[in-house]
Structure formats: C-alpha cells, structure tokens
Amino acid sequence: MKEFFPNILCCKYLLNSIKRLGLVIFCLCFMFIYGTYFFRTSTSRQPKSDLDNYTFDYLIENDICENVPYLLILVHSASNHFEHRNVIRETMGNPGGKLPSIKVAFLLAITEDLQDKIWEENQKHADIIQGNFVDSYRNLTYKHAMGLSWASSNCNRTKYIMKMDDDIFVDIYQLVDYIKNKLGDLHLQKNIACYYQRSMPVVRDTVSKWYVSKTEYQSDTFDDYCSGWAYITTPKVAGLLYEAVKKLPFFWVDDVHLTGSAAQVAGVGRIRLNQLYALETDGLLDWTRSKAELRWDKVFAPTWGDLDLSRRAHKKARMCHNRLCKCCYRKPTTPRPTTSSTTVKGSAQLIVFPIH
Ligand SMILES: *[C@@H]1O[C@H](CO)[C@@H](O)[C@H](O)[C@H]1NC(C)=O
Ligand SMILES: *[C@@H]1O[C@H](CO)[C@@H](O)[C@H](O)[C@H]1NC(C)=O
Ligand SMILES: *[C@@H]1O[C@H](CO)[C@@H](O)[C@H](O)[C@H]1NC(C)=O
Numbered sequence: 225m226k227e228f229f230p231n232i233l234c235c236k237y238l239l240n241s242i243k244r245l246g247l248v249i250f251c252l253c254f255m256f257i258y259g260t261y262f263f264r265t266s267t268s269r270q271p272k273s274d275l276d277n278y279t280f281d282y283l284i285e286n287d288i289c290e291n292v293p294y295l296l297i298l299v300h301s302a303s304n305h306f307e308h309r310n311v312i313r314e315t316m317g318n319p320g321g322k323l324p325s326i327k328v329a330f331l332l333a334i335t336e337d338l339q340d341k342i343w344e345e346n347q348k349h350a351d352i353i354q355g356n357f358v359d360s361y362r363n364l365t366y367k368h369a370m371g372l373s374w375a376s377s378n379c380n381r382t383k384y385i386m387k388m389d390d391d392i393f394v395d396i397y398q399l400v401d402y403i404k405n406k407l408g409d410l411h412l413q414k415n416i417a418c419y420y421q422r423s424m425p426v427v428r429d430t431v432s433k434w435y436v437s438k439t440e441y442q443s444d445t446f447d448d449y450c451s452g453w454a455y456i457t458t459p460k461v462a463g464l465l466y467e468a469v470k471k472l473p474f475f476w477v478d479d480v481h482l483t484g485s486a487a488q489v490a491g492v493g494r495i496r497l498n499q500l501y502a503l504e505t506d507g508l509l510d511w512t513r514s515k516a517e518l519r520w521d522k523v524f525a526p527t528w529g530d531l532d533l534s535r536r537a538h539k540k541a542r543m544c545h546n547r548l549c550k551c552c553y554r555k556p557t558t559p560r561p562t563t564s565s566t567t568v569k570g571s572a573q574l575i576v577f578p579i580h
Contacts, residue, residue: 275357278470280370283334284346284354289379294324295400296382296459298371300452301390303335303359306345308390311531313349315538316396321545323400327351330390331371333359364478368452369469372482376463384412385462388454391529393508393537397545398523399456402500407456410495416457416483418450419524420496424480441475449484450494453501454524464490500524505533507555512537514553519544521552 289296297316301309309330317328332342332354346352355370357363368387375385384403388394407417424446427434465482468490475481487494502508502525511520512533520541527534543549 275366276474278369281356282354283356284352286350288327288329288351289382292381293327294383295326296375296379296385297328298375298385298387299328299330299390300367301330301332303332303338305390307531311534316394319396329353331367333357333367335359362476365476365481368478368482369466372462373466376459376466380459382459384456385459386454386456389452391527392453393525393527393534394454395523395541397541398519412458413460415493415495416450416455416461417495417497418455419453419498419501420494421451422448446480447484447488449480452479461492464492508537510555511553512540516553517547517549518553519549519551521554
C-alpha cells in the first residue's frame with residue numbers, strides 16, 4: 225500500500241489538474257465564441273442581403289463607354305421619371321456643337337410594375353444600367369455605389385465622369401469649358417470637384433423627413449462631403465470610392481456616405497466649386513427669360529422637376545455657346561434675407577448653406 229500511496233496522490237493531483245485545465249479551456253472557448261459573436265454584432269452590422277457586399281447583378285446593362293467618351297454622365301433617376309430622362313437625352317446627352325463626346329448612363333433599380341416600359345425604353349435608347357435591388361430612397365447608397373463600380377470597371381479609359389440627379393440643370397457647354405480650362409489641372413485622379421458641404425449638422429428632429437438616428441450616424445455633424453446634385457471626377461476615383469465603401473457599415477444618405485465617409489477612407493480629396501452652383505430655381509428662371517445675350521454665372525441649378533424649364537434653359541445655354549455670349553448674367557439684386565442661412569431640399573438630404 226505504502227508504495228501505491230504516492231501514486232494515488234499523484235493520480236488525484238493529475239486528475240484535478242486535468243479538471244482545472246479542462247475548465248480553463250472551456251472558459252477560453254466560451255470567451256472566444258462569445259467574443260467573436262459579440263464583436264461581430266457590435267461593430268459590424270449583420271449583412272442583410274448580398275447587397276451589403278455591394279455586389280450587383282444587372283437586369284439591364286449597356287456598353288455605353290464602348291467608344292470611350294470624354295465625359296460620362298451617371299444620372300440617378302427614379303424609375304417612373306421617363307420624361308426626365310428624355311429631356312436629359314435631348315439636352316446634355318446630345319449637345320451638338322464642337323463638344324467632345326458625351327455619353328449618359330441612367331442608373332435604375334427594380335420597381336414592381338414598370339419593368340416592361342423600362343425594357344422598351346432601353347430598346348430605344350440603350351443607355352440604362354439597372355441594378356438588382358429595390359429602387360427606393362433608402363437604397364440610394366446602393367445606386368450610388370453601383371454607378372461608381374460600373375463606371376470604374378466599364379469606363380476606365382473615359383476621361384471624366386459626372387454624377388448627377390435627374391432634376392438638376394447643367395449648362396453642359398460651360399461645364400465642358402470649365403473642365404477643359406480649369407479642372408484639367410486640378411488632379412481629378414485624386415479629387416472630386418463639387419458643391420462642398422462642410423460640417424453639416426445631422427438632423428435629429430424625429431418628425432423631420434430627414435431624421436437620422438444615432439445608431440445610423442453617430443456623430444452630430446456629417447463628414448464633409450460633396451452634394452450629390454452634381455459632381456465631377458474620374459473613373460479612377462470612382463473605383464477608389466467603391467472599394468472604400470465596402471469597408472464601412474451601411475449608411476443610407478448616399479452622398480454623405482460615398483463622397484464624405486468613403487472618400488475619407490479612400491484618401492480622396494474634394495475641390496470646392498460652390499460658386500458655380502445656384503441653390504434655388506429663380507436665378508435659372510430669370511436668366512432663361514432674360515433677353516440679354518449673356519452667359520449665366522452659374523453652371524448647375526435645381527429644376528425640381530420642371531422639365532419645361534430644363535428645355536428652355538438648355539436652349540438658352542446652346543444659344544450662348546453658339547454666339548459666344550459674354551460673361552455674365554447676374555440675377556437682379558433682391559433684398560437679402562435677414563437670416564444668415566437658409567435651407568433647401570437636396571434629393572438626398574437637407575442642405576443648409578450660408579448665404580454668400
Ligand atoms: C458577402 O460577404 C460575406 C462575408 O464576407 C460572405 O460570407 C458572403 O458569401 C458574401 N456574399 C456574396 C454574395 O458575395
Ligand atoms: C433595398 O433593396 C433590397 C434588395 O432588393 C431590398 O431587400 C430592400 O427592401 C430595399 N430597401 C428598401 C428600404 O427599400
Ligand atoms: C482598364 O481595364 C482593363 C480591363 O478591364 C485593364 O486591362 C486596364 O489596365 C485598365 N486601365 C486602366 C487605366 O486602369
């Protein structure tokens with residue numbers, strides 16, 4: 225017995241050690257599994273669909289950049305805006321004159337009952353890119369990422385791209401002039417030229433249509449970003465933004481997310497062209513009505529969907545291009561508003577801007 229005693233002791237000791245070790249291993253495993261789970265759910269939101277990976281299938285796609293346009297215009301368009309698209313085709317999409325080649329791509333997504341009409345429209349014009357997600361306001365980030373992704377992989381020899389909404393007037397003649405004479409030197413391989421929004425407050429008023437919750441966006445001011453009304457960049461930057469957005473948790477305010485947060489991650493800079501933007505429609509109306517043969521001192525303006533105004537303004541712009549109008553028409557001065565800031569609806573969010 226005596227000889228065995230130490231052995232029994234030893235066995236007991238060993239057994240206890242194994243038990244303890246087992247417990248420790250069990251605890252470690254538990255912590256690891258729990259930790260992984262906790263980490264995943266707390267820092268990155270669970271993918272809700274394939275879209276969270278920003279991989280798109282296209283219901284309709286066209287080789288729009290086949291002949292390498294100088295400028296590709298990506299237009300965010302609502303499915304039912306058939307006439308908006310026609311106006312853009314007739315105006316910016318077909319400017320005539322001695323302009324370098326310009327192509328338009330309309331970015332659409334899925335709507336329930338319009339698919340036949342969209343097929344038909346595409347048969348005629350072959351200028352639609354339609355993604356495999358539901359077309360909705362809260363999916364605009366997908367539309368935006370899709371456009372950038374598509375342009376960077378299908379148009380990489382195209383010199384410039386402009387992203388715009390379908391209710392914005394662009395004086396395409398002045399724009400091309402501006403790109404050729406000014407933007408060429410501004411390194412658009414690393415930058416976006418745009419209406420630059422700095423330190424914009426996030427709307428926390430729950431009854432507002434533009435309300436953004438703390439979970440959706442932590443900070444009380446947005447990352448500096450470019451208004452999605454219209455901005456100009458290159459396919460290279462489009463590719464950088466697309467790669468960057470995949471690393472971020474989803475956020476639905478598309479211009480903030482792509483040209484703000486993703487641009488920051490991608491190291492893409494912004495060039496301020498704010499002086500070329502009118503933020504209300506009345507200046508565009510005045511210039512279009514005016515008999516004076518003067519160019520407007522703006523290039524971009526909202527039309528809020530007034531298609532007739534878009535057509536008339538384009539006609540005036542073309543006339544000015546053909547007759548080499550002098551600079552510049554300025555809106556007759558009206559009394560200044562008493563407040564130092566005012567608010568307009570962007571297509572994607574509230575734009576609060578200082579009067580300048
Ligand atoms: C999306 O990403 C997740 C995680 O990386 C992966 O498991 C999943 O297969 C991806 N889905 C697609 C459609 O690529
Ligand atoms: C966005 O698109 C996805 C995919 O089609 C869809 O499941 C989702 O409901 C859409 N989101 C909204 C807010 O419409
Ligand atoms: C453009 O894309 C093609 C293939 O899609 C690639 O071979 C080429 O290197 C790209 N060019 C540039 C300038 O990125």
